[in-house]
Amino acid sequence: MNRFPRLLPAYTHRLSNGLGVIVHPIPIADSVTVDVWVRTGGRHEPPEWLGLSHFLEHMVFKGSERLAPGELDWAVEGRGGVTNAATGQDYTHYYITVAAADLADTLPYLAEVVLRAGIPDPEFERERQVVLEEIRRAADNPDYTAYQLLMQTAYGEHPYGRPVLGTPESLMQLTPEVMRAYHRAWYRPESMTVVVTGGIDPERALALVEEQFGSSAAGPAPVSPPIPPQPRPQGILRRESDHARLEQARLKLAWPTVGIDDWQQACGLEMLASVLGDGRTSRLVHLLREQRGWVRAIGCSSLVLKEGGLFCIGAQLEPKDVARVEATILHEIEKLQQDGIGQAELDRTRRMLIHEFLFSAESPSQLAGIYGYYETLGGVQRIQEYLELVQSFTPAQIRELAQQYLSLEAYVVTVLKPTALDPAMASELQLACR
Template sequence: MNLPRSSQFSTDPFPANILTLENGLTLIHQHVPSGVVAVDVWVKAGAIVEPDEWSGMAHFLEHMIFKGTDRQPPGSFDRAIENRGGMTNAATSYDYAHYFVTTAAQHLSDTLPRLGDLLVNAAIPDDEFDRERDVVLEEIRQTYDNPDCIAFEALMESVYQRHPYGRSILGTEEKLMERSPIEMRQFHRSHYQPDNMTVVIVGDVLQDEAIRQVDRAFHSFQTPLTCAQSRLEAEPPLTTIRRQELRLPRLEQARLMMAWLTPGVNAPARQPDSVLPWRPEIDEHRDPLQDAYGLEVLSVVLAESRSSRLVQELREDRQLVQGVSSGFTLQRESGIFTITAWLEPEQLERVEALICDRLSEMITAPVTAGELARAKRLLCNDYAFSTETPSQLAGLYGYYHTIAQADVAVSYPRRIQAITLEDLQELASRYLSPYRYAAIVMKSL
């Protein structure tokens, strides 16, 4: 085992150790004498690696992982964790799937081998495949009753017209019905391999013991299989306003969703003719993470607190909207900045125009020192509250190691505090154009 190369993104002291085991598996360990241990296993096998015809496979596999192995029948893993007072869950996104367990430290030797067995030796039984597919199909159908989900998926399809980020993580009913257990086993054996996996252990276990436990739990990887690969095509740049109108029956409030593309972590390293969603104005000298944190600050300034600009004007003063929010999401290949408003349909055109006007004003009338100070305080406090427990730390390290590098996790407060008023003005000008965005308008039939 050895320590990996130093981070290109962070120079802050990192409290955990990052190790590469002999089989290529990455282990991140931090000793926290708390009486509990959090284990979070991250796999670079999210929806982005699916070919279009296999859309939804990564999320469906997340369900099937818990259907057991030759040594663990379906349901036995959950019962074993619960009987020891622990908790477990999993999630799938575009860039990753991850599986996490929190347990008392004395039960780690019982629980970690069970988790490793599930991830390495998933059986994916035919009968369980058919039953669990019905569960996933019901998840998809439930989104049909959620106007916000419908609008957001339409927005992503508009922004990412060819890239996998534009597809639903859940997939579609039609494509899931075409899939087979054999294909899922191929997907699993192709992507759930040690060089694609990071095990994060934070809690009351020393490093040597953590290494021993992980070696024991993740030692018998199966021979990789090949499977269908994602085929990425050049993404058309967002150079105009892409607007789409949707109509739903019995919709109580109209929706306005707007989105702007920004570079992801990988973007500066690629060439301008890349298949990545972000193509124009790539600057290899820019730090995508610093830009991302600046966009988080802009999100807070615009619409993430009662005193933010859009909330104050559109909801409190003018009473044009029932609610308005903003957000920024960083991913490996693209970031996305969104603004959403819930309002009466007759106000849609006026509110969209006002939002565009306020974005233009951020370029000519920049953020004030007071607004910047409030946003920094809110974000740094949120960060502090999200790093209090071993499970929170394990999730934080795993997320950053998957999309960038783990030690970036601890640089967040410093990077937020380093953002200046001039940075925000430049970021607004560079990324939040009132003339280049995607918009979804949703009204009642």
């Protein structure tokens, strides 16, 4: 195995069938997390199969020819462990956390269902109803709706603009045969990485992974459907909607940026996001929430995906304040573009980001997620590069990024507002409250 240097002392290895393995021992830990990452998610689906990756995530837990539905959960949770999974646009991953002494007994169950998911017909129909209910619950969530409104507006026909959960219409078109074919195409060792973190000897961990995953045969690389380039707004692209369960409006401003292959720019944009909206002393939080009280909450993030990023500022506020808050955000961006930031502000941002990263890597499960995410999107070396780049940026570079990416004449803005009551209903509500 190769030792990954410096801050995060992981060992990396590649099995003969192409499977990537990352092992990070934590001698003082009593638990072990195994996280299996697959390089397929929402963006790899044809439009008519929308939601397939997430639906398959559910079906993996329904066993194989050798395991009945629920046996993985029984084997892990019956020993006090945890099983879970998640699907994104660029990945799907499955993980277990167990006592270190139970790893050898539980890993075979995880490998079996991930590599050889049976996708039984009766379970398929039952689980379809579960996923449809998940879609209905998500639609009732204002924050989910606001996020999807932004992504659809910002990405247009690009797959990143589509919901990972799919739609009721697309879910009803899926069949077990389609899902089995998708599983065979993508769940191959050369498209997967297994991460093991916690109280385990590295050589022992590698031997267990080799035993359970090494016999899986490699195959031809799957072919993704053609993906259009990430769109760039021409002028200000505005979209508004409403939501019955909303009490305060959700305002989001966004600018297309870079994908993970342009890692230096991506790291600088994360620093810029922290300057604007990370913590009480950041510019927008301090001005709009602490000083003026125009927003209930405000924050800034730089989303980095495989094929294109999005710099986003989001606020929760009263509908009457949307226009002035949007104008103030743009004014603060303009001030940053003109005047830049000071060294003290940059140093604060640098400390916050490094500490946030270190705090997010304290447990075996957190570490496994970090390793798997970075390796799946761009390579695990991005972790060390991130920590070094955050230390290297200058105030002038942050100002240049704001000038380059945060155009005041071309951006996306979405507003989700509470559904207005018609006059008759409002009168009835007032009478009922007297």
